[in-house]
Amino acid sequence: xxxxxxxxxxxxxxxxxxxxxxxxxxxxxxxxxxxxxxxxxxxxxxxxxxxxxxxxxxxxxxxxxxxxxxxxxxxxxxxxxxxxxxxxxxxxxxxxxxxxxxxxxxxxxxxxxxxxxxxxxxxxxxxxxxxxxxxxxxxxxxxxxxxxxxxxxxxxxxxxxxxxxxxxxxxxxxxxxxxxxxxxxxxxxxxxxxxxxxxxxxxxxxxxxxxxxxxxxxxxxxxxxxxxxxxxxxxxxxxxxxxxxxxxxxxxx
Amino acid sequence: xxxxxxxxxxxxxxxxxxxxxxxxxxxxxxxxxxxxxxxxxxxxxxxxxxxxxxxxxxxxxxxxxxxxxxxxxxxxxxxxxxxxxxxxxxxxxxxxxxxxxxxxxxxxxxxxxxxxxxxxxxxxxxxxxxxxxxxxxxxxxxxxxxxxxxxxxxxxxxxxxxxxxxxxxxxxxxxxxxxxxxxxxxxxxxxxxxxxxxxxxxxxxxxxxxxxxxxxxxxxxxxxxxxxxxxxxxxxxxxxxxxxxxxxxxxxx
DNA sequence: ATGTCTTTGTGAACGCGTGCACAAAGATAC
DNA sequence: GTATCTTTGTGCACGCGTTCACAAAGACAT
Numbered sequence: 032x033x034x035x036x037x038x039x040x041x042x043x044x045x046x047x048x049x050x051x052x053x054x055x056x057x058x059x060x061x062x063x064x065x066x067x068x069x070x071x072x073x074x075x076x077x078x079x080x081x082x083x084x085x086x087x088x089x090x091x092x093x094x095x096x097x098x099x100x101x102x103x104x105x106x107x108x109x110x111x112x113x114x115x116x117x118x119x120x121x122x123x124x125x126x127x128x129x130x131x132x133x134x135x136x137x138x139x140x141x142x143x144x145x146x147x148x149x150x151x152x153x154x155x156x157x158x159x160x161x162x163x164x165x166x167x168x169x170x171x172x173x174x175x176x177x178x179x180x181x182x183x184x185x186x187x188x189x190x191x192x193x194x195x196x197x198x199x200x201x202x203x204x205x206x207x208x209x210x211x212x213x214x215x216x217x218x219x220x221x222x223x224x225x226x227x228x229x230x231x232x233x234x235x236x237x238x239x240x241x242x243x244x245x246x247x248x249x250x251x252x253x254x255x256x257x258x259x260x261x262x263x264x265x266x267x268x269x270x271x272x273x274x275x276x277x278x279x280x281x282x283x284x
Numbered sequence: 285x286x287x288x289x290x291x292x293x294x295x296x297x298x299x300x301x302x303x304x305x306x307x308x309x310x311x312x313x314x315x316x317x318x319x320x321x322x323x324x325x326x327x328x329x330x331x332x333x334x335x336x337x338x339x340x341x342x343x344x345x346x347x348x349x350x351x352x353x354x355x356x357x358x359x360x361x362x363x364x365x366x367x368x369x370x371x372x373x374x375x376x377x378x379x380x381x382x383x384x385x386x387x388x389x390x391x392x393x394x395x396x397x398x399x400x401x402x403x404x405x406x407x408x409x410x411x412x413x414x415x416x417x418x419x420x421x422x423x424x425x426x427x428x429x430x431x432x433x434x435x436x437x438x439x440x441x442x443x444x445x446x447x448x449x450x451x452x453x454x455x456x457x458x459x460x461x462x463x464x465x466x467x468x469x470x471x472x473x474x475x476x477x478x479x480x481x482x483x484x485x486x487x488x489x490x491x492x493x494x495x496x497x498x499x500x501x502x503x504x505x506x507x508x509x510x511x512x513x514x515x516x517x518x519x520x521x522x523x524x525x526x527x528x529x530x531x532x533x534x535x536x537x
Numbered sequence: 538a539t540g541t542c543t544t545t546g547t548g549a550a551c552g553c554g555t556g557c558a559c560a561a562a563g564a565t566a567c
Numbered sequence: 568g569t570a571t572c573t574t575t576g577t578g579c580a581c582g583c584g585t586t587c588a589c590a591a592a593g594a595c596a597t
Contacts, residue, residue, distance in 0.1 A: 032477075033470075033474055035473070035477070036467075036469065036470040036473040036474065037454070037470065039473075040452065041454075054543085054544065054545090055544075055545070055546095056544085061454070062454065063454040063456075065585070065586065067546095067547095067585080067586060067587070067588090068584085068585065068586075070544095070545065070546065070547085071546080071547080071584095071585090071586095073545095073546090074545090074546055074547075079545090079546095080544080080545055080546085081544085081545080081592090081593070081594080082543075082544050082545045082546080082591080082592045082593045082594080083542075083543045083544050083545080083592075083593050083594045083595085084543080084544070084545090084593080084594065085543095085544070085545085086545090098477070099473050099476055099477045099480070100476040100477055100479060100480030101473065101476065103480075105472075105476050105479070107472070114370065114371040114374040114375065115371045115375065117367070117371070118367040118368045118370070118371035119468070121367040122367065122368065122468060124452060124468050124469035124472075125468070125469075125472070127469075128469055128472075128473065129476070130469075130472055130476075168479055169472070169475055169476070169479060192479065192482060193475040193476075193478060193479045194475075195468075195471055195472065195475060199293065199377060201290070201314070201315065201316040203316075207482070209475060209478045209479070211471050211474060211475060213466055213468070213471060214289075215372070215375060215377050215378070215448075215466070216289065216377035216378075216380075216381055216383075217286075217289040217290070218448055218464050218466060219358075219360070219377075219378070219381075219383055219422070219448065220288070220289040220292075220352050220354065220381065221286055221289065221464060222422055222446040222447075222448060222462060222464060223352055223353040223354065223358050223382070223383075223422070223446075224285075224288070224351070224352045224353055225446060225462045226353060226358070226421055226422060226445065226446045226462070227352070227353030227356075229445060229460070230421075307573090307574065307575090308574075308575070308576095309574085318555070318556060319556095320555080320556055320557070320558090320576095320577090321554085321555065321556075323574095323575065323576065323577085324554095324555090324556095324576080324577075326575095326576090327575085327576060327577075332575090332576095333574080333575055333576085334562090334563070334564080334574085334575080335561080335562045335563045335564080335573075335574050335575045335576080336562075336563050336564045336565080336572075336573045336574050336575080337563080337564070337573080337574070337575090338573095338574070338575085339575090
């Protein structure tokens with residue numbers, strides 16, 4: 032149930048405004064979901080609302096917090112204190128809600144000892160010790176892509192069973208270890224995809240003079256500089272051309 | 285098809301190693317998906333592989349790039365240059381792959397003119413002008429939660445039709461505008477949820493002496509400090525108690 | 538106490554994405 | 568030219584999540 036945190040946030044807001052009860056309809060609106068879905072979620076959870084009235088806000092907040100395991104606090108380590116790692120360390124969302132940054136770890140010796148968000152960065156050799164001493168079971172990877180799998184392996188080996196991965200790599204982990212991925216470029220690419228579709232459907236008059244696009248090709252494709260067949264033929268021709276700079280808009284990593 | 289970026293990344297890696305072709309099986313392995321799924325995805329895309337051989341790497345890279353709209357470059361603006369916004373501006377994943385940071389915008393006048401990642405931060409009054417002058421259609425919101433909806437409205441009004449939201453809020457947007465959300469606390473909470481379930485199932489002997497948990501309650505619930513009925517009763521009693529400090533592990537925002 | 542009204546909880550249908558399994562297609566060797 | 572072998576493309580069935588719609592349940596007014 033990935034929606035529980037959403038409900039919790041909406042409920043907390045209501046709680047602060049001292050609203051005693053909410054109907055499934057209201058809460059669903061605030062969380063941006065269907066009301067029937069919300070009711071079903073709560074019924075799976077075992078929570079009981081009151082028919083004719085709604086759900087008791089405080090009670091639900093407590094129930095969901097408990098279900099999510101937020102009544103205990105979870106020590107987390109952040110590995111890779113670059114731009115992103117530092118931002119994460121400073122991010123308030125970590126500190127609150129039962130999550131405590133137990134340590135910041137970096138592979139650059141120059142970082143060691145430097146305080147980030149009030150916590151001294153530790154060298155990566157200490158990783159295993161830190162995990163074990165603090166009973167850390169959640170690790171955050173904010174390293175470059177190349178180091179991610181390696182760090183992941185060490186975390187898992189040391190006892191971490193949940194990983195939040197910000198590096199643009201697919202991590203392979205043993206059974207029983209959970210990985211969640213946050214990938215900025217992928218999100219952007221998905222947006223670009225939809226954006227292109229919108230542009231293609233909306234403004235056929237905006238099509239610039241170019242190579243005639245084949246039938247079935249989306250209208251957004253007119254921006255491309257080369258014909259499909261051309262590229263395909265070249266690619267098939269034994270790859271004599273220099274691979275890498277013949278596809279301009281494609282990134283290096 | 286949210287998997288295309290994943291494929292693209294794997295394919296690009298292969299391309300750099302000058303691998304001419306891949307089978308669906310290999311590529312699926314690298315992307316961490318089922319091979320049948322991958323083949324079906326590609327067939328929807330209209331791409332043709334060669335039976336008995338596999339897919340041509342270069343051709344696929346080009347096709348997917350085109351499908352995702354990566355053959356043109358997309359100017360994006362980042363609004364809210366705090367820790368996270370600055371990290372995003374510095375993040376390499378933006379600059380490459382057809383995305384160009386057109387502007388950094390912040391509501392703090394003290395930030396105006398300060399260079400972040402080589403780009404001078406602009407004051408939020410310029411938002412509309414920037415969007416229109418640069419033809420920006422993708423906006424990134426990295427503001428505090430309170431300002432997010434407001435910024436969102438201005439972005440949309442100015443012509444942005446795709447938004448990547450890092451603020452912990454549900455944004456409401458008109459039809460036709462795409463929003464993707466990246467929420468760190470939610471990711472962590474989901475991990476904690478699974479973590480708790482694992483702990484509950486795995487180590488029943490580890491249950492500390494506590495209030496007897498009711499039947500059907502997950503074992504992880506033993507960590508809680510108060511009984512269900514107790515909280516429920518109190519919550520129902522007209523909310524005489526101080527709301528907010530009686531639920532220890534629950535966060536303020 | 539009774540009736541009405543609101544809102545929950547859930548049975549059932551729908552749709553979609555996933556994965557299996559196999560036939561068609563092309564390459565490669567002989 | 569024929570046979571074999573690899574790998575794609577896809578028909579089909581399964582399972583899950585979503586949504587509709589309605590009956591049961593409780594509150595509230597009379």
